[in-house]
Structures are given as structure tokens and as C-alpha cells.
Amino acid sequence: MTLQLHGEWTDLQLLWVSDNGYFLLFAGAGDATQSFTRKALEKMATQGLLRTADASSVLQRAGDELIRRRQ
Numbered sequence: 001m002t003l004q005l006h007g008e009w010t011d012l013q014l015l016w017v018s019d020n021g022y023f024l025l026f027a028g029a030g031d032a033t034q035s036f037t038r039k040a041l042e043k044m045a046t047q048g049l050l051r052t053a054d055a056s057s058v059l060q061r062a063g064d065e066l067i068r069r070r071q
Contacts, residue, residue: 001026002051003044005034009051014062019070021063038063 002009012026012034024041026034036044041059044050 003034004049017063017066019067021067024059024063 001014002011004010010028012028014024015027015033016025017023022038024036024038026036028034038059041050045052
């Protein structure tokens with residue numbers, strides 16, 4: 001996904017989702033990581049600050065898949 005952070009568009013890759021699906025950790029450029037709550041990402045999506053094919057379903061599917069793998 002791509003997020004607008006500090007006025008610039010940044011590509012991020014999902015690394016980890018908490019067991020309850022509320023916290024998400026992403027890798028950015030270089031060694032940088034960014035963490036967000038699901039609610040914050042949903043808010044960013046509604047504000048046009050997050051780009052994916054379908055932001056809410058991508059987050060949901062990623063969280064569901066990681067939770068499923070842990071079971």
C-alpha cells in the first residue's frame with residue numbers, strides 16, 4: 001500500500017498484525033518501520049491518504065490471514 005506521510009507518498013509493506021488485528025506494523029524504505037492502529041489506517045483511507053485497490057478489504061484480508069496462520 002502507499003500512504004501519504006509528512007506530505008510525501010511512501011510505499012509500505014505489511015510485516016505484522018497483532019492477534020486482535022488492531023495494531024499493524026509496516027516496513028518502509030530502508031530500515032524504517034511504521035506502526036498504525038487499524039482505526040488510524042481506516043481514517044487515513046477515508047481522507048484519501050492511503051492508496052490500495054480496496055483499502056478496507058486489503059487490511060481486513062491481511063489481518064484475517066495472519067490471525068488464521070496463528071491458529
